[in-house]
Amino acid sequence: MITVEDFSCGYRKGIVLKDISFEVKTGEFVGLIGPNGSGKTTFIRAISGLLPPRKGFILLDEKAVGGMGRKELATKVAVVTQSQEATPPFSVEEFVLLGRVPHWGRFQLLETKRDVQMAEKVMALTGISWLRGRRMGELSGGERQLANLARALVQEPDLLLLDEPTAHLDIGHQVQIMHLLKKLNEEGLTIVAVLHDLNLASLYCKRLVLLHKGRLRKVGQPQEVLTEKIINEVYETSIIVREAPGMSLPLVFPVG
Numbered sequence: 454m455i456t457v458e459d460f461s462c463g464y465r466k467g468i469v470l471k472d473i474s475f476e477v478k479t480g481e482f483v484g485l486i487g488p489n490g491s492g493k494t495t496f497i498r499a500i501s502g503l504l505p506p507r508k509g510f511i512l513l514d515e516k517a518v519g520g521m522g523r524k525e526l527a528t529k530v531a532v533v534t535q536s537q538e539a540t541p542p543f544s545v546e547e548f549v550l551l552g553r554v555p556h557w558g559r560f561q562l563l564e565t566k567r568d569v570q571m572a573e574k575v576m577a578l579t580g581i582s583w584l585r586g587r588r589m590g591e592l593s594g595g596e597r598q599l600a601n602l603a604r605a606l607v608q609e610p611d612l613l614l615l616d617e618p619t620a621h622l623d624i625g626h627q628v629q630i631m632h633l634l635k636k637l638n639e640e641g642l643t644i645v646a647v648l649h650d651l652n653l654a655s656l657y658c659k660r661l662v663l664l665h666k667g668r669l670r671k672v673g674q675p676q677e678v679l680t681e682k683i684i685n686e687v688y689e690t691s692i693i694v695r696e697a698p699g700m701s702l703p704l705v706f707p708v709g
Contacts, residue, residue: 484658595626
């Protein structure tokens with residue numbers, strides 16, 4: 454699905470990601486973790502084609518992301534950004550239908566019956582059908598993030614990228630979104646998500662990619678990445694790791 458080879462990229466002020474190499478296989482749920490400023494959001498922007506490489510490459514299904522047109526890329530990859538972005542002046546249904554635009558024909562100006570059916574399906578899946586007529590600006594943070602997710606899913610992507618999908622949300626909406634992502638992944642959708650909550654990353658992701666100061670620090674299953682030695686070193690704090698009750702998965706706890 455995704456091959457990252459000796460990849461470096463950044464902005465005008467300098468390189469942010471340096472010499473990154475790893476793979477994401479079709480059907481995986483991968484969590485991108487690391488301290489603030491480690492390059493997680495930059496990497497999401499790079500996979501989605503918004504940042505060109507300074508060195509190396511990113512392949513999507515063996516094709517260079519940089520060589521794909523915006524429309525082609527949008528039919529394969531959907532992106533969900535943080536819920537604090539500017540609120541568009543649309544109803545929820547209108548907002549979700551915007552995700553169908555990459556599938557429109559050259560001279561198409563209005564949604565088709567299939568577009569509407571797909572919007573109905575994903576609004577039901579994300580539990581926001583009852584909000585269809587509400588304006589986006591009237592929604593809570595959790596409701597808005599579910600609408601963002603619905604708009605991404607209506608694109609029918611092969612790959613879903615999420616940048617802190619649970620940021621600023623209460624625990625109920627966090628669990629709701631993570632459960633939904635797990636269900637979608639079990640149905641075959643490949644997911645890469647930036648997550649700050651290490652315990653959510655451990656409980657829901659099959660593999661973790663730990664970035665530190667723009668470099669790849671560790672890739673592996675949660676048990677391999679979330680160790681006391683690695684997390685204490687990378688986050689420069691004191692934590693202890695305990696096994697989740699009834700699971701062989703690590704949970705991270707800060708020490709006073």
